[in-house]
Amino acid sequence: xxxxxxxxxxxxxxxxxxxxxxxxxxxxxxxxxxxxxxxxxxxxxxxxxxxxxxxxxxxxxxxxxxxxxxxxxxxxxxxxxxxxxxxxxxxxxxxxxxxxxxxxxxxxxxxxxxxxxxxxxxxxxxxxxxxxxxxxxxxxxxxxxxxxxxxxxxxxxxxxxxxxxxxxxxxxxxxxxxxxxxxxxxxxxxxxxxxx
Amino acid sequence: xxxxxxxxxxxxxxxxxxxxxxxxxxxxxxxxxxxxxxxxxxxxxxxxxxxxxxxxxxxxxxxxxxxxxxxxxxxxxxxxxxxxxxxxxxxxxxxxxxxxxxxxxxxxxxxxxxxxxxxxxxxxxxxxxxxxxxxxxxxxxxxxxxxxxxxxxxxxxxxxxxxxxxxxxxxxxxxxx
Numbered sequence: 001x002x003x004x005x006x007x008x009x010x011x012x013x014x015x016x017x018x019x020x021x022x023x024x025x026x027x028x029x030x031x032x033x034x035x036x037x038x039x040x041x042x043x044x045x046x047x048x049x050x051x052x053x054x055x056x057x058x059x060x061x062x063x064x065x066x067x068x069x070x071x072x073x074x075x076x077x078x079x080x081x082x083x084x085x086x087x088x089x090x091x092x093x094x095x096x097x098x099x100x101x102x103x104x105x106x107x108x109x110x111x112x113x114x115x116x117x118x119x120x121x122x123x124x125x126x127x128x129x130x131x132x133x134x135x136x137x138x139x140x141x142x143x144x145x146x147x148x149x150x151x152x153x154x155x156x157x158x159x160x161x162x163x164x165x166x167x168x169x170x171x172x173x174x175x176x177x178x179x180x181x182x183x184x185x186x187x188x189x190x191x192x193x194x195x196x
Numbered sequence: 197x198x199x200x201x202x203x204x205x206x207x208x209x210x211x212x213x214x215x216x217x218x219x220x221x222x223x224x225x226x227x228x229x230x231x232x233x234x235x236x237x238x239x240x241x242x243x244x245x246x247x248x249x250x251x252x253x254x255x256x257x258x259x260x261x262x263x264x265x266x267x268x269x270x271x272x273x274x275x276x277x278x279x280x281x282x283x284x285x286x287x288x289x290x291x292x293x294x295x296x297x298x299x300x301x302x303x304x305x306x307x308x309x310x311x312x313x314x315x316x317x318x319x320x321x322x323x324x325x326x327x328x329x330x331x332x333x334x335x336x337x338x339x340x341x342x343x344x345x346x347x348x349x350x351x352x353x354x355x356x357x358x359x360x361x362x363x364x365x366x367x368x369x370x371x372x373x
Contacts, residue, residue, distance in 0.1 A: 031268065060265075064270070150252065153223050
């Protein structure tokens with residue numbers, strides 16, 4: 001996919017965004033800065049993508065692609081958080097594109113996700129696997145929304161920016177998604193008391 | 197406080213105005229007693245806090261097992277691609293005058309060939325006729341050796357040669373790109 005984009009010479013959406021947001025050649029990251037940025041964001045980004053897509057292999061692929069497009073765009077942003085949000089926005093667009101053209105998750109995919117959780121991870125593993133499984137019952141956008149707002153703790157404005165929705169909508173959508181997930185957890189006998 | 201009137205069909209009427217404050221305090225690690233009491237009593241805030249804690253814990257676990265690739269390899273790959281793209285653009289700029297000159301030369305050559313054919317054809321025809329093909333060719337081939345072509349046929353022949361040259365030129369230019 002990476003090679004295809006490069007070969008056909010298309011201008012990726014990220015390059016256009018970067019141009020619009022005022023990227024200058026002189027401001028570009030050097031290798032050390034990119035390494036530090038990657039070190040700080042690769043793991044959280046993978047966690048975000050794997051929980052939003054439910055597929056570890058796809059998540060790895062999309063994270064690579066997101067970093068690749070980030071670098072190609074030459075985006076520098078106004079600070080580390082701006083850069084991080086921009087990277088998340090790329091990943092979100094990639095997920096949206098990929099999930100749009102993808103078949104629904106099968107039983108095999110579920111097994112893949114379950115096997116990605118190693119048994120040595122301790123007592124919380126099963127509950128986390130349940131959470132991962134239940135998250136799949138939500139819409140991809142709801143999963144992303146919950147993850148960005150709760151796991152990443154981003155303010156609504158930044159969540160809206162990443163997901164490409166209005167800030168005012170985030171509060172409502174988030175409330176609904178939270179309610180839906182809490183309902184699902186309870187349906188499966190998982191209550192705050194059990195999980196604590 | 198919670199607006200749980202219980203009669204509303206809309207989820208919006210069930211929102212609590214203090215959820216954001218509860219979550220912010222939880223993230224800052226400073227959930228005061230008063231907010232904590234509220235969260236314990238308000239089902240909306242209780243759920244929000246529950247989901248928040250679950251997801252934070254899950255995120256920590258997921259990050260632990262995240263596969264991390266070498267950023268250096270990606271960096272060098274992108275830089276190499278950019279360098280190749282820059283070279284290709286520079287080459288394209290350098291090739292443009294050469295390509296234009298080639299087309300001009302081709303067009304000139306074609307015009308010269310047309311002019312030459314028009315000039316030489318009558319003389320060639322006369323020379324072929326002077327060889328007296330009827331003496332050494334079978335009758336049915338004689339017309340081929342010294343054809344009696346009118347001006348329109350000569351023009352058609354020149355146009356066909358020209359068209360072939362243009363198509364060949366286009367193909368060569370295209371295959372070069």
